[in-house]
Amino acid sequence: MKYIITTEQLTKKYKNFTAVNGVSLHIRQGSIYGFLGPNGAGKSTTMKMLLGLTTLTEGSFAIDGKHFPADRLTILKEIGSFIESPSFYANLTGRENLDIIRQILELPKSSVDDALELVGLEEFGNRLAKKYSLGMKQRLGLAGALLGRPPILILDEPTNGLDPTGIHEIRSLVKSLPTLYNCTILISSHMLSEIELIADDIGILNHGRLLFEGRMEDLRRDASQESFAADNLENMFLSIIEKDNLARKKEAKL
Incomplete structure (x- = not known):
């Protein structure tokens, strides 16, 4: 199995705030990787670090065997990006x-x-x-x-603000691209039902930390073991985020 994007303990800090905290991603070549998380979870910041739009504080990453920052220009030539509107x-x-x-x-x-x-x-x-x-x-x-x-696409909320017809069009397009020319796609979205229809792998981020990474069947298995509702991605996502938020509140009280 070849990973075309890997990050190792990727971290971004802004003074006293840590936006991305030790994130290690493993994105398979030719896959669609759904990158999920609530607002402010650190998804866009992670994508911007991969594109060199913001500097990383700690950690490292490699794209198609090339390492940042030494191979920055070569990396950017291999990536097509859609960041925000x-x-x-x-x-x-x-x-x-x-x-x-x-x-x-x-x-x-x-x-x-x-x-x-x-x-x-x-x-x-x-x-x-x-x-x-x-x-x-x-x-x-x-x-x-x-x-x-x-060979690599990084898409941040490409269906943001679209009506149902527009969402369907973009979803169909994104789903077809790996087959059309063997590209790899890292895509973030709040439309969980859409991600469920197209993604091969899922990464779930909350408060800058990666809570889950794996295939959809792995997510369903883990959710069932936790006695979470595993019938759809939205329910699994909300259960994982809620569990993490409750754990954070308990830690804060100690």
């Missing part, structure tokens, strides 16, 4: 917005058409970005991440 030049077309990214990445011109086709925007590529619906903007953001078909 993407922003575009409103008075440029979708195609023109993507072409700016393409030139920065030094990719061939054909990569823009390829990315637009992957996300189903090929017929809207010449429309101004300001005339895109929210769902189309999310897909354009994904197109930016998909330019050049990178």
